[in-house]
Amino acid sequence: MRLVVVSAGLSVPSSTRLLGDRLAAGAAGRTSADVTVVELRDLAVEIAHNFTNGFPGRALAAAFDAVAAADGMIVVTSVFSASYSGLFKSFFDALSVHDEGALAGKPVLIAATGGTARHSLVLDHGLRPLFAYLKAVVVPTGVYAASEDWGAEGLDGRIERAAGELAELMTGSSTVSRPAGESPAVLPFEEQLAALKPRTREARSASGPGTAPPSSVPQVHGRSIR
Numbered sequence: 001m002r003l004v005v006v007s008a009g010l011s012v013p014s015s016t017r018l019l020g021d022r023l024a025a026g027a028a029g030r031t032s033a034d035v036t037v038v039e040l041r042d043l044a045v046e047i048a049h050n051f052t053n054g055f056p057g058r059a060l061a062a063a064f065d066a067v068a069a070a071d072g073m074i075v076v077t078s079v080f081s082a083s084y085s086g087l088f089k090s091f092f093d094a095l096s097v098h099d100e101g102a103l104a105g106k107p108v109l110i111a112a113t114g115g116t117a118r119h120s121l122v123l124d125h126g127l128r129p130l131f132a133y134l135k136a137v138v139v140p141t142g143v144y145a146a147s148e149d150w151g152a153e154g155l156d157g158r159i160e161r162a163a164g165e166l167a168e169l170m171t172g173s174s175t176v177s178r179p180a181g182e183s184p185a186v187l188p189f190e191e192q193l194a195a196l197k198p199r200t201r202e203a204r205s206a207s208g209p210g211t212a213p214p215s216s217v218p219q220v221h222g223r224s225i226r
Contacts, residue, residue: 001170003033004070008040008077008088009113016113019145019159020076023111026163031170033071038063040087047087050094063091064098072107072170073136075127079114083126096134104135107169109162111143120144139165 005024009016017039024035040047046057056064067073077088095102110127112119123142131138141162149155 001031001033001071002066002069003028003031003035003072003074003170004066005035005037005074005076006040006067006088006091007037008075008085008091010041010078010085010087014041014078015145015147015150016076016078019111019113019143020074022159023074023076023109023143023163023166026159027072027074027109027166027170030164030167031072033170036066036070038066040091043091044087047090047094050098051090056094056098060094064095064102067095068099068102070106072109072166073103074109074111074166075131076111076113077127079112079119079122082119083122084112084130089130092130092134101135103131106136107139107166108136109139109142109166111145111162113145115147117144117146117148120146137169139169141165 003024005020007014007017007020017037020037024037027033028035043060043063046060050056050060075088077084080086108131110123110131112122112127114120114122123144127142128138139162141158143155143158143162145155
């Protein structure tokens with residue numbers, strides 16, 4: 001399996017990249033996936049050129065191919081003005097133009113870093129709607145790491161929970177499949193009803209002769225409610 005980490009950190013070293021690496025280690029340890037890291041900082045010029053000439057450069061095209069072929073993704077951005085960075089958004093804008101269905105049905109773990117915990121809502125108000133629009137399957141647990149979270153209690157637990165959820169989605173999507181052209185079996189209602197009748201007779205016999213089965217109509221003060 002293939003796991004791709006898209007990191008939109010700008011500094012070196014980068015706390016955004018560090019968070020992505022820790023999430024990737026947790027998910028890869030459960031799935032034995034090969035991990036590819038896409039550093040958007042290194043693709044900034046090619047992303048800009050892609051918007052002006054309509055064609056991705058060699059490195060950007062390779063990043064698009066890696067994302068399209070991935071069994072799962074981890075996306076991490078630093079927070080600017082209470083939202084994801086412009087570089088982060090530009091990459092996925094360019095990707096959606098290049099391949100509109102690149103993320104359709106793909107498990108994606110969202111994460112972000114910032115200077116204060118007040119920006120943690122960026123996960124649910126910024127990242128989650130973006131990837132839902134791109135038709136990705138977003139992992140329930142997102143991970144936000146403020147400056148004070150590094151080394152503090154709680155971050156490790158969130159990383160482990162989110163990585164575990166991503167691993168479950170990746171293994172489920174890669175191992176459970178239905179042959180092409182095969183439709184799921186649907187049992188007709190008449191057969192479902194017939195299967196219930198023997199249970200009803202057994203319930204009546206168990207209650208003893210002459211005992212009527214309990215009414216399914218609720219009653220209040222001796223009067224039926226219909």
